[in-house]
Amino acid sequence: MSGKTSNPTSSFAALARLIRYARGYRRQIIAATTCSIINKLFDIAPEILIGVAIDVVVNQETSFVASLGFETAKEQITILAVMTFFIWAGESLFEYLFQILWRNLAQRLQADLRQDAYEHAQRLDMSFFESRSSGQLVATMNDDVNQLERFLDGGANAMIQVAVSIVAVGAVFFILSPLVAVLAFTPIPLIVWGAFYFQRKAGPLYADVREKVGELSSRLSNNLGGIATIKSFTAEAREAERLKASSEAYVQANQKAIRISSAFIPVIRMAVLAGFLATFTVGGMMALEGTLNVGAYGVLVFLTQRLLWPLTGMAEVIDLFERAMASTRRILDLLAEPVYVHDQEGTALLQPVKGEVRFEQVSFHYPSSGAGIRDIDLHIPAGNTLALVGTTGSGKSTLIKLMLRFYDPSNGRILIDGQPIRSASLDSLRGAIGLVSQDVYLFEGSIRENLTYGRPDATDEQIIEAAKTAEAWSFIQALPDGLNTAVGERGVRMSGGQRQRLSLARALLKDPPVLVLDEATSAVDNETEAAIQRSLKRIGHDRTVIMIAHRLSTIVDADTIAVVDQGQVIESGSHEQLLAQKGAYFAQWQVQTGQA
Numbered sequence: 091m092s093g094k095t096s097n098p099t100s101s102f103a104a105l106a107r108l109i110r111y112a113r114g115y116r117r118q119i120i121a122a123t124t125c126s127i128i129n130k131l132f133d134i135a136p137e138i139l140i141g142v143a144i145d146v147v148v149n150q151e152t153s154f155v156a157s158l159g160f161e162t163a164k165e166q167i168t169i170l171a172v173m174t175f176f177i178w179a180g181e182s183l184f185e186y187l188f189q190i191l192w193r194n195l196a197q198r199l200q201a202d203l204r205q206d207a208y209e210h211a212q213r214l215d216m217s218f219f220e221s222r223s224s225g226q227l228v229a230t231m232n233d234d235v236n237q238l239e240r241f242l243d244g245g246a247n248a249m250i251q252v253a254v255s256i257v258a259v260g261a262v263f264f265i266l267s268p269l270v271a272v273l274a275f276t277p278i279p280l281i282v283w284g285a286f287y288f289q290r291k292a293g294p295l296y297a298d299v300r301e302k303v304g305e306l307s308s309r310l311s312n313n314l315g316g317i318a319t320i321k322s323f324t325a326e327a328r329e330a331e332r333l334k335a336s337s338e339a340y341v342q343a344n345q346k347a348i349r350i351s352s353a354f355i356p357v358i359r360m361a362v363l364a365g366f367l368a369t370f371t372v373g374g375m376m377a378l379e380g381t382l383n384v385g386a387y388g389v390l391v392f393l394t395q396r397l398l399w400p401l402t403g404m405a406e407v408i409d410l411f412e413r414a415m416a417s418t419r420r421i422l423d424l425l426a427e428p429v430y431v432h433d434q435e436g437t438a439l440l441q442p443v444k445g446e447v448r449f450e451q452v453s454f455h456y457p458s459s460g461a462g463i464r465d466i467d468l469h470i471p472a473g474n475t476l477a478l479v480g481t482t483g484s485g486k487s488t489l490i491k492l493m494l495r496f497y498d499p500s501n502g503r504i505l506i507d508g509q510p511i512r513s514a515s516l517d518s519l520r521g522a523i524g525l526v527s528q529d530v531y532l533f534e535g536s537i538r539e540n541l542t543y544g545r546p547d548a549t550d551e552q553i554i555e556a557a558k559t560a561e562a563w564s565f566i567q568a569l570p571d572g573l574n575t576a577v578g579e580r581g582v583r584m585s586g587g588q589r590q591r592l593s594l595a596r597a598l599l600k601d602p603p604v605l606v607l608d609e610a611t612s613a614v615d616n617e618t619e620a621a622i623q624r625s626l627k628r629i630g631h632d633r634t635v636i637m638i639a640h641r642l643s644t645i646v647d648a649d650t651i652a653v654v655d656q657g658q659v660i661e662s663g664s665h666e667q668l669l670a671q672k673g674a675y676f677a678q679w680q681v682q683t684g685q686a
């Protein structure tokens with residue numbers, strides 16, 4: 091998703107966006123946070139109890155615990171032991187609870203994000219997919235989502251607990267000795283500054299790492315998808331080299347991040363040491379002078395460790411946080427990607443759809459190439475057949491894409507049964523159109539699953555009838571597993587002609603009022619093509635058919651033939667009319683019939 095990761099918004103902005111996204115989980119987040127806080131408080135408490143115990147041993151009847159009403163030292167030790175037991179038990183219980191809560195939250199949130207991202211991506215316009223590689227999208231929906239999951243599994247709790255340590259230990263310090271507190275806290279601003287400095291440095295580096303992961307997975311999926319082409323061009327070595335370059339770019343991006351993150355820990359360690367030594371020596375002096383209770387001194391020394399050492403772990407947590415926020419930004423950016431082709435949900439085309447199609451002054455240009463179509467006027471009465479012919483790249487498929495609202499025209503409008511398609515729901519519009527496109531896509535699964543894709547409840551009789559019309563039944567029947575034969579990924583186990591016939595049968599089974607055949611029979615032999623033409627003529631009587639063909643012999647019977655050239659309709663009429671005009675169609679006909 092190039093261009094997106096350079097987004098300058100900080101990681102905290104990404105966190106705020108994530109929290110907004112996760113508002114449905116507010117109660118769970120609050121519960122998990124509360125358990126993290128309580129666990130940390132229980133975790134700090136034993137250190138305080140050690141101090142209290144020293145106080146008991148040293149001061150006995152005048153100790154702090156004695157002032158609570160436990161007179162003998164034995165009683166005091168016993169009560170401290172009981173308290174220690176409950177504190178440890180409490181700590182264990184809340185550890186269990188926060189682990190469960192955070193991890194469950196991580197699971198739910200990652201599943202939601204992936205699902206939402208996928209569902210949103212499905213709604214996005216075709217132009218979005220043309221500007222993004224599928225590998226990048228897969229990386230976002232898998233790696234980025236997992237990265238966030240890892241942070242929620244442990245990082246979020248660690249961040250909260252560091253904050254609780256600072257506040258709780260700080261409070262104890264200030265109660266016991268404000269002077270030592272100030273000394274012990276002196277390194278904290280440095281540590282926090284270091285953390286932010288690191289965050290600023292590491293943020294863009296991690297964004298770059300995520301970008302490189304995307305590129306790497308994009309290359310992998312493209313290459314594995316195009317393995318036959320690679321082999322046929324014996325390009326294995328070249329491709330291996332290119333993959334190595336992508337891998338290397340990923341390594342280097344990571345190395346930059348590693349250099350920064352590795353420097354952080356030693357620096358923080360020295361700052362921690364300064365704070366610890368200050369408490370240790372100044373507190374010790376004060377205890378010797380008698381201005382600080384011995385027990386309090388013990389508490390301070392132990393707590394300094396509790397306060398400062400976890401901060402060394404902050405580097406790792408911030409590391410995790412930065413990575414997770416770079417990922418979060420990518421996921422949420424994908425979710426925020428605007429949909430330009432708006433669905434008018436709830437406003438279905440008037441049923442039953444008769445299939446009258448009209449293009450009125452339709453113009454459209456692809457933003458990326460500037461190519462497109464201009465001022466197209468076409469009218470196809472319901473039940474008629476329109477053939478679109480013309481040189482390659484003249485804009486025929488573009489007309490179909492506009493009719494399916496893969497894009498919206500920049501000018502003019504398209505109507506079905508007199509209703510502008512922009513004001514109809516995408517469901518009802520696309521439900522009314524059966525498309526057999528040039529690039530046949532079969533899903534991994536059985537022939538039956540592929541054929542019933544547009545009509546999951548079709549009976550075997552209906553499936554067979556559609557397969558017969560598409561001249562696919564004889565070869566399906568000959569397969570050992572018949573309709574249950576697996577077609578392989580993208581239909582690789584079928585021949586090109588078989589794939590086309592399956593795709594045609596799939597569209598026919600949907601039984602749409604408008605059938606679009608874009609070079610639907612280009613990969614079958616002449617005999618099969620003629621047979622398909624005959625069946626199509628039979629079923630074409632009660633539906634509108636729009637066909638695109640290069641072989642003019644297949645469209646001579648169309649009610650209207652429109653010749654498209656450089657994005658415009660330059661001639662239209664019946665076969666005979668166009669021949670009589672002696673224009674572009676006539677010239678093409680001469681070439682194809684060998685009369686030129």
Ligand SMILES: Nc1ncnc2c1ncn2[C@@H]1O[C@H](COP(=O)(O)OP(=O)(O)OP(=O)(O)O)[C@@H](O)[C@H]1O
Nearest residue numbers: 220456458459461462481482483484485486487488
């Ligand atoms: N997604 C796209 N982005 C940018 N340009 C595109 C896109 N799809 C098609 N084009 C361009 O638009 C023009 C019309 O393409 P279109 O696919 O409609 O032609 P066509 O007449 O169907 O060609 P063919 O007979 O070869 O299938 C071509 O110049 C093509 O390069």
